[in-house]
Amino acid sequence: MKKSVRKPVLAVGPFHPLQEEMEFFQLTVDGEIVTDIDVRISYNHRGIEKISESLQFDQVPFLVSRICGICSASHPLAYVQAVEEIAGVTIPDRARYVRTIIAEFERIHSHLLWAGLAGHFIGYDTVFMWAWKYREPVLDLLEEITGNRNNYGNVRVGGCREDIPDELIPKILVELDQIEKKTEMLTKAVLDDPVLHARLKGVGTLKRQDAISYAVTGPTARGSGVAIDVRADEPYAAYADLDWNVISQPEGDVFAKAVVRLLEVLEAVKIIRQALKKLPDGPVVIEVKEIPPGEGVGRAEAPRGETFHYVRSDGGNRPVRHKARAPSYVNVPSFKASCIGQHIADVTITLAAVDPCYSCTERLAVVDGNKVVFDYDALLKLSRRKTAELRKDAGVPELLKMEDL
Amino acid sequence: MNQQQLNNKLEKIKAKLLAIERPADNRIYLSCEAENSYAVNKFLFEDVPLRFVISTGIDSDDCFEILYHYAYDPTGCVVTVKAFIRDRENPAIESITPFLPAAEWIEREMHDLLGIDFKNHPNLKRLILADDWPEGVYPLRKEIKK
Amino acid sequence: MSWKIWSLKKSVWVFHVNTGACNNCDIEVVDLLTPRFDVERFGIKLVGSPRHADALLVTGGVTAQAAPRLREIYRQTPKPCVVFCIGACACDKGIFTTGYHMVGPVDKIIKEIDPDAIIAYVPGCPPKPEAMISGVVKALSTL
Numbered sequence: 001m002k003k004s005v006r007k008p009v010l011a012v013g014p015f016h017p018l019q020e021e022m023e024f025f026q027l028t029v030d031g032e033i034v035t036d037i038d039v040r041i042s043y044n045h046r047g048i049e050k051i052s053e054s055l056q057f058d059q060v061p062f063l064v065s066r067i068c069g070i071c072s073a074s075h076p077l078a079y080v081q082a083v084e085e086i087a088g089v090t091i092p093d094r095a096r097y098v099r100t101i102i103a104e105f106e107r108i109h110s111h112l113l114w115a116g117l118a119g120h121f122i123g124y125d126t127v128f129m130w131a132w133k134y135r136e137p138v139l140d141l142l143e144e145i146t147g148n149r150n151n152y153g154n155v156r157v158g159g160c161r162e163d164i165p166d167e168l169i170p171k172i173l174v175e176l177d178q179i180e181k182k183t184e185m186l187t188k189a190v191l192d193d194p195v196l197h198a199r200l201k202g203v204g205t206l207k208r209q210d211a212i213s214y215a216v217t218g219p220t221a222r223g224s225g226v227a228i229d230v231r232a233d234e235p236y237a238a239y240a241d242l243d244w245n246v247i248s249q250p251e252g253d254v255f256a257k258a259v260v261r262l263l264e265v266l267e268a269v270k271i272i273r274q275a276l277k278k279l280p281d282g283p284v285v286i287e288v289k290e291i292p293p294g295e296g297v298g299r300a301e302a303p304r305g306e307t308f309h310y311v312r313s314d315g316g317n318r319p320v321r322h323k324a325r326a327p328s329y330v331n332v333p334s335f336k337a338s339c340i341g342q343h344i345a346d347v348t349i350t351l352a353a354v355d356p357c358y359s360c361t362e363r364l365a366v367v368d369g370n371k372v373v374f375d376y377d378a379l380l381k382l383s384r385r386k387t388a389e390l391r392k393d394a395g396v397p398e399l400l401k402m403e404d405l
Numbered sequence: 406m407n408q409q410q411l412n413n414k415l416e417k418i419k420a421k422l423l424a425i426e427r428p429a430d431n432r433i434y435l436s437c438e439a440e441n442s443y444a445v446n447k448f449l450f451e452d453v454p455l456r457f458v459i460s461t462g463i464d465s466d467d468c469f470e471i472l473y474h475y476a477y478d479p480t481g482c483v484v485t486v487k488a489f490i491r492d493r494e495n496p497a498i499e500s501i502t503p504f505l506p507a508a509e510w511i512e513r514e515m516h517d518l519l520g521i522d523f524k525n526h527p528n529l530k531r532l533i534l535a536d537d538w539p540e541g542v543y544p545l546r547k548e549i550k551k
Numbered sequence: 552m553s554w555k556i557w558s559l560k561k562s563v564w565v566f567h568v569n570t571g572a573c574n575n576c577d578i579e580v581v582d583l584l585t586p587r588f589d590v591e592r593f594g595i596k597l598v599g600s601p602r603h604a605d606a607l608l609v610t611g612g613v614t615a616q617a618a619p620r621l622r623e624i625y626r627q628t629p630k631p632c633v634v635f636c637i638g639a640c641a642c643d644k645g646i647f648t649t650g651y652h653m654v655g656p657v658d659k660i661i662k663e664i665d666p667d668a669i670i671a672y673v674p675g676c677p678p679k680p681e682a683m684i685s686g687v688v689k690a691l692s693t694l
Contacts, residue, residue: 042614043616046650047652066645068573070578085432149677150677151677215507228456233476234431295434312463333506535614
């Protein structure tokens with residue numbers, strides 16, 4: 001009699017303190033190798049597009065800034081650009097620069113946040129504490145400029161709500177020096193660490209062809225050799241006026257994506273410095289009285305990738321239709337391609353490499369009936385144990401050599 | 406391919422379109438009937454080729470519109486297909502997921518929120534609404550107020 | 552003062568629950584662990600299971616899909632426990648108040664199964680980590 005082999009299903013999620021969002025990925029495994037994934041998302045569905053239709057054009061930025069806490073600048077930016085396209089409005093030059101500076105600060109703190117979480121997933125808790133410590137000054141600066149550590153509310157149709165006071169600029173430059181120094185240190189430590197090479201190279205690889213079929217964007221794409229970046233492809237804000245590079249790596253594995261993000265932090269510092277130096281005088285907003293009938297598209301490069309907003313107006317004071325697409329909406333499904341064939345110890349870090357802004361999309365949890373074979377804690381332990389074993393093999397006595405906290 | 410070459414290439418699918426609009430150099434809108442949507446999308450994704458961005462479903466009173474947004478990154482152009490579904494009673498359109506895996510989720514979402522049937526979709530189950538959300542209630546339809 | 556409440560005030564183990572939040576409140580909750588705030592020195596510890604928790608830090612305005620899970624987690628948390636509504640959404644659905652998929656806020660869902668639940672509110676969008684610490688300390692000192 002043929003014995004039927006029941007393929008166990010793994011639950012990843014839904015509630016773990018360091019996996020901030022609720023998420024259910026249904027992983028089917030054969031032994032310890034992932035063979036299939038299904039994803040069900042609805043825990044975070046708040047019905048934002050419908051709410052937009054009941055808000056006035058100028059209220060929507062506050063709504064979309066809360067689609068996701070870490071893409072808080074890019075969603076309103078993409079949205080107002082779509083509306084400005086309908087209205088045919090050109091915003092003041094100073095506004096373009098202020099938008100750029102806030103967006104790049106967001107990129108810095110988001111990528112450092114990611115580095116911390118990734119470190120935690122593989123057992124480098126020093127990196128977690130360190131990266132989140134050096135995020136704090138960035139949040140403080142954003143609070144000084146906009147009034148909030150997150151949810152800046154700084155972008156509006158026609159420009160910006162808050163200006164960057166000139167008196168603040170010297171302080172910003174000092175902080176940028178510090179961020180640059182610390183990130184260079186972290187980048188070097190990552191590039192030099194043999195255990196990280198062994199742990200992350202060849203892991204969770206997203207092949208270039210899959211990157212294209214799944215239409216991924218951001219570091220998920222750039223880490224697989226698809227060098228797309230809205231800031232370069234359809235420059236918005238002040239990006240066309242500044243000198244900077246699109247960072248991309250061909251290998252497609254978790255290591256490549258980590259390198260892309262760290263180098264992007266350094267690039268962001270470069271961009272902010274130039275923007276502050278070239279900051280034009282003048283107002284930061286132009287009044288826009290009416291939005292005529294029409295449709296518009298706005299795009300911004302969020303830390304996770306391309307944020308895309310489509311807005312349709314019928315000449316009234318509310319959007320008739322507003323489509324908000326977060327980058328994670330296309331990046332998270334690609335987890336299917338990068339995770340199948342992986343060992344379960346690598347599942348958490350492979351997912352993390354996509355940097356799912358969990359509330360941008362949603363995450364799912366999986367239960368096979370009521371049976372959980374490995375819960376999230378167990379998967380995390382497997383991941384960290386793998387690192388510990390590699391460290392032992394390499395004869396490396398301690399974690400990354402970095403300054404003490 | 407520069408923008409002019411892209412514009413020329415898009416002309417190749419003209420027979421399946423109702424209109425080509427270019428409100429700006431980097432914004433192109435191609436409209437078509439729902440029956441031609443599959444062929445137009447396949448042409449854009451595979452032959453041009455363009456990068457799929459997302460799809461927007463709209464309840465437009467006398468019809469449903471399914472917009473498919475694509476990006477051409479070398480020139481920063483966004484090409485949007487507007488497919489019109491005239492049958493409001495049983496709105497349906499051919500799924501593009503079979504050749505475009507990236508469309509799987511958004512088609513499921515439009516199915517949940519607008520009640521559009523995506524024919525031959527490999528996995529058209531509920532994606533975004535809660536397990537106990539009532540069948541037949543499509544929140545993005547105009548008749549649903551809240 | 553009961554033994555349980557006394558020990559809860561000495562050292563609080565919290566379990567974080569996201570019921571449909573945008574991540575901002577959640578990131579600030581996790582921020583509490585990091586060097587600048589370092590709540591572990593106050594005896595506040597983030598635990599991995601509601602069964603070990605004295606308090607729930609709940610974010611989000613409760614989506615339709617999350618509501619049954621929130622109820623289940625509350626049931627699993629040993630009593631007495633304090634439910635902290637962290638952020639505008641948890642307190643009163645915040646900016647998502649008209650969303651068709653929102654069934655909260657948090658106190659409504661919790662009170663459906665326990666009308667005598669101990670609930671504390673920390674508003675903000677998101678509340679700063681200092682506000683969260685202050686809220687937790689204030690709430691516990693009134694018990």
